Amino acid sequence: MVEPIRMFPCTIDQHVAYCSFKSLTQIPDFPNDIIEIDLSVNNITEITEYSFPKLDSLTVLDIGDQQTKFLIVRQNAFRNIRNLQVLSLAGNVNLILSPDAFVGLLNVRYLNLLYNNLNESILEGEYLRDLVSLETLDLYGNHIQRLRPNSYFRRMTNFTILNLKLNQIAQICGDDLLHFRGKNFQLLSLDSNYVGKMESTPTFWEECGYPFQNVNFEILNLAGNGLDEELIRQFVSSLRGSYIQGLILNHNSVGRSFGFNNSRDPSGETFDGLSQIPIIALDLSNCFIFSLEPYVFKSLHELRVLQLSFNKINQIQRRAFEGLNNLQVLNLSNNLLGEIIPNDFYGLQSITTIDLSNNNIGGIILTTFNKMPFLRELNLRGNSIRKFEIVATIPSLQYFLLGDNKLDSSVQLTDVATDSIFVDLSENRLSDLDVFFKMMADGKKEFILLRHNRLSYCKGSSNIPENNSLIHLDLEDNILELVWQRGTCLHIFHKLGKLEKLRLNQNCLRSLPSDIFKGLISLTHLNLSSNFITYLPKGIFPETLKTLDLSINHLLSPSPDAVSFIRELYLGRNNYICDCSLKEFILWLQNSNSTQDKQELVCAFPENFINVPLTSLTTEGCEAEDVAFVMKVQLVLFVGTTVLISLMLIGSVTFTRFRGTCFRIYKTAFNRLLGSPGSEPGQRDHQYDAYICFSNEDFSFVEAAFLKQLDSQFSEKNTFRVCFEARDFLPGEDHISNIRNAIWASKKTICVVTREFLKDGWCIEAFNMAQSRQYDELKDVLIMILVGRIPQYQLKKFSPIRTFVQTRHYLLWPEDLQDMEWFHHRLACLILKQKTSKSKENVSEDVSLSAVKSDSAVP
Template sequence: MLLIWMINIFYFNFIAGQNSQQCTTEKRCQCKKVESGLLADCSGLNLNSYPTFFDGIVTIDVSYNKLNDFPSTLDVPTTLKHLNISGNLLERIDTVKSRKLFSYINNLESLNLSSNFIPLDPQVYPKDIFMKLSKLKSLDLTRNILTQCEFRNLDNVINPLVSLEFFAIDGSQKISFGFGFQTLKFLKHLRLYGSCNENRLLTIKEDYFDNLSNLKTLDISSEIERNFTSMNWTTSLCSLFYIYRGAISKLSHLIYLDISYNRELGLCGFSNITQDLPFTQIRILRANYLHCNAGPSVTLLCEDIKPFINTSLEELYFDGNNIDFAQTGVLYYLPASLKRLTLKSNRWIQNRYTYCNTFGLTNLTFLDISDMNQHQISSDEQYVSCQDFFRIINCEKLRSSSFGTSLNPRVWEACIEQCLNPRTVENFYQQKKQDGVNNDTTNISYPLTCSTPISFATNVNMIFVPRNVEHIVMNNSRLGHTLTYTYFASSNLKSLILSHNQFYSLIGPICNATKLKYLDLSNNRCSHLSAYIFRELIAVEKLILDNNLIGSAQILKDKNIRDLFSMQLKLKELSLASNGIKFLPTEIFRNLKKIRHLNLSKNQLTDWNINIEHMRHLTYLDLSENQILFLSDTGMAFIDSSFSKKFAIDLSLNPIQCNCDSYSFIMWLIKRQEKFKKFKHYNCPLIKPNITDIPTANIYLKKKCSSYVSLIVLAINLIICFLAVLVIVIVYRRRWKLRYWYYIAKRQYFRGYNGVADENRYRFDAFISYADEDRLFVTKSVKTKLEEEASLRLCIHHRDFIPGCDIADNIINAIHQSRKVIFIITEAFLKSEWCMYEVHMAHTENVMSRQGINMLILVFKEEIPQKRIPQKIMQIVQEEVYIDFPDDIEDEEIFWNHLTDSLL
């Protein structure tokens, strides 16, 4: 079993490989494998002859190769199921090759003979030509030649195709669908192509589809859409003129109908079709462009769509029909089953019909009313001329008279009575006013919010749409000029497109759209934004503001710019391209933590100063086509903070500068080039010719700027070292003064600072500074003589210092609160760090705060060699009072008297 499997694999690879090589090399034909089998695709290669296709091929596409005959049975495998010979030079279908071919490939399921030169003539189509194609499901004969010969027996040719499901043929008035089509039980899809020809089908009568009762989809749209630029025809050669009432009603299984681009059909023909639709199972109706675009405006009457209410219509496409007005109540007849409605490219005038019964369309989720009033805009567009302008006027009069209503839009028609609530707008406003009565409106603050009663807000835009509408398209509808307080009647809105309008100012707020996920306000030339325009749009995930003038908006300079996107916590995509932005505040995107795509292309940014560190989900930042010469260190740091595995940035089409000033930026680009989209296309022209790409420029600059950069780095390091040494020297020399002022400042900040000019503010007459080894001398002698006998107030640290307070703070406080400071100089004093600290602090206090009054008294209790006395104490000895403690007891009395006098 394994051996057989290996032999089969070898055979397939070897034989198929040889044939594939032959197909691709010798015949210039592409052969490739697809899921359903093998595909031979030779379309558009201009073959001189058919290639030889190997066994196993199920699909052959030789379209647009200028072939003038069918392939030979020797070149086509029996396994073939799909054959496409469209766009060639075939002129007949009854050749010897074609007869053999259609007898040989009896497994064929689809055959495409469109866009050839085969006349739709009974002599060209013998009735046995498709006799063997009993498995054929799809046949396309469109875009061939319509002859003047009657071809009433087409059913005899098609009748053998018992499996046929899809049939496409050029619509001709010389062709009819005979009784034989009733045997084609599987024929569900018919396409009557709207070829532009003098023999084009112009009128469809009541019995035209009698033998096609099984049809589910019918496409009788015109060729006018596809040949619009050629202008080698008139409208009448393409368009249906009339469809009789009753023709469509025969198609009881019909689900899909397309009558678009029949520019001469008008609403008269449309009305006949709508009268038949209740007898079908219609779900989708396309009735676009039934009027020539240069024709007059028309009115949509209630009777035009009245039959819709008895259908299960789900999608209605009614674009480009020159409608400017509709009877009030016309929306009443749209069925509740309707899910999708497009009315774009008309000429709508806002009136009461806009609001009538929109709440009844409970299943409507998509509404497109874009491209309004485009006929008023002069352009180079080629208008399709009407064959008979007055015929449209006559049609309008006929419809008006037959329906018994007036075309005057100011007249209330009869169908207004059937509108559920013609006072919808008035009732809505009245309810809002009642709501506002219960509120205290005397203190209404601006800017407005959605909680502000509508009756007290000016310029309110009420958008009345069915309550379940999720998507609204109103682009290119000449709306404007200011988007003020806007209230949507539907709270389920998910996407709103208002691009290509004239909203020069976006004020807002936009209310009752808390589920809105997609908002497009691009191409409005908006130059004014309020900080609260998006405040209520808390669910927005994609916001497009391209092609405006936001760069000149005052809000970019205001302090409340932080609030512009403050509520868009779910925003994933933001586009601000083509807005002339030169600068953005650093924190403008501070709340966009879930943003993935940020587009700022085609602006005038010269650097990047936006903090994006919080954007952990950011995968793409587009800064292309700005004015960035190079990024600053800050800009590179901001972007570095967001680099992740999936992050990519586009700096293409910026005038990147290559010189020594931008060398660090160039190295940054090279180091992270895998993160830059289109990096191979980045260029920065140098003075030296033939160097434009970044990698080559980097090599050149590395040689040119290396010494320059090293010199700058060395100079900067030397300057930094010099400044550091200078600061250290200054601090060291002034360390005691710095300490002193630190504690003084600390005292002033926490406890208040008392000046020394007032003698009454001194708490002590003297602060005794001594070493612990001399405590007995201080407590027995100094304390007795000065405090007890002379009645002086002394500060002794082991007695008067405040417990729990820093020693340094206690020392500063004691010095500051004493009129004099007495130092008991001994060997132990000189060795004590705190004693020397007291010397420095007291000297600083004497110099800085005592206004020239001497406060220092040195008492040398012991004989100390001069060389061992510190410089600071020697300086005090030279400037201040010092006393030697006597060796003889007899002299002590003189010493104490002298010391007491110094204190007093």
């Protein structure tokens, strides 16, 4: 490689001289073989015929932006560089040109006179007469007030581009463009001039005539001229006799959304003056159009491209596009459309692309588009679509863009874009991966974008055909971790044999399920960045993978085995633990060129290694690791684990077999240490401590299981006064009154629910009355004991019991003798316990004691 030559004050490299920002006041000498010279941003004030030596090879010269008050270009200033092709004097705000300044520049093709404070004399005078090869003239940002080119422009047969943007041209009339006639311009830019200040009277335009007659344009730019509807109508009439392919009218004042109703929307007569001109493209973007009136474009029969973006369009009147039989591209993006209904696009028989992005569309009837046989692209991004009002097939649709809407997983796409190859559903509210499987059912999709959704659920169904065409799948910014945690949709990629690019970044992934990438035999690019992955199993990635992004994860000590074959790897911004466990990775990193972001691989732990680059670490001290020490540690861990597991098993078996004894020991120790809490009822506010409600058929069971264990009259060791029907009900008294008196005279009501209890109407009534008292006093005064294996559906037949079971704790009668003492202790505690009931009951779990048998017969 040839080193640049540094000659004061410029640098020359490959025959190009770089002299900008050197504070030069004169032009230095240059070698004869120089091709390009950059002298911009210096302090040169004058260029004369002696400023340049003879430089026959020089083709490009830039003397723009001199930091002086003026730049004078004298006569024959460029006589020694006659082969010059590109000349820039741009940015010299006070450029003073001699009429003979450009004499001899017969080969100049591009002349840049941007921001030179020039007036119309540059075009009307003799300054440019020798530039017979001129193709492009840039007069951007000068002070030209009229456009009347000199006759020598006829000799410039290659002259096709004239930029007059940001000048002061107010009108073009009559024979102003006489010497442009017969020319074929690629571009004439009158952008941001004063054409909008032309008179709008019919008399003026009749006198003005047709200045553009016999002047042909690929593009005529009249943007930013303040043209309203009337001026556009009159100006386009003056274009009669010319040939124009593209007309740019953007950034004008046309449309009734401008000002206070001082302007009108284009009407059916606005573009009548273009009826004889085969306009192919019309740009009306960035205007103030509110409504597309009927037949507004009827005169533009040859129009192929119509730009209406960034207006205020809220209405599309019937037959607004009538006459546009050849239109192929329609851009209505960034407007105020609220809905799309049939006949909005009537007449667009040849349309291939419709852009409706960034409107306010909430409702859309797809039958609007199903009669467009050539429609290939429909862009509905950035709207408020929740669903399709009427679903219809769009036969030729290839690109269906629905991103940034409000679609949820119920959206029907199967019948809309059956032949589409590109579907964009990003930035919506999709939560079910079923939408992906539905789109893949036809096997024709090549690009599917589902990023920035809420995909976190999957039914597990898959109808993806084996020969599908998908090559790009974007699932960025979803919650696939929840899907794979449930063990669902682990097969999602198995049939995607042609997939080349897969984006799974920002999915909260903590690990990668085994075989998740099975079947991706063509995958070359995989993005897993911005997740929480801590471990990479060996063989998890397909061997075809070339680019893998694992940056911004939680890889602490990654093994190089999983990624060693990948050519382009990104592993930056992970939390690396810099100890000997990272030895293999560091050795691989030092010998591999695949990691593209090595500068971002830094230590996160230990503290004295924080932010130390991994590339600066060595593995000294890790090679001679003490194998004996490792074996000792392994032995200790093995023995300790074995002993711990054995103790746990012995403890579990012992407790299961002797849990009754364990409870008695616990109770005895508790009483000795803290003192016996006793089971005395204390101050009696009620006649009875408990009323036991049961079926008479269960008397023998209740007597053995409850009365003998609780009632003080059955045993002196019992401390509770218990009420039950056979002993305490008053003979001759109304039975319902006896029940009511027993409930209200008792601190708690105990209902022993058996199969016989459910058959006894008085028992059910007693249960209901006890529950009513509970609601009145807002206290837990009802204790339910379920005896026997009674199905839930039988309990729920009775409304009071159903309500209690669903909202309250209840006890189960134990089936094992060793659980009896615990059960009676628990029952005694519930009788003594004073607990306020919540006014709004919360559903709680049943208190289920160990299910074991009693020595008493259970009904």
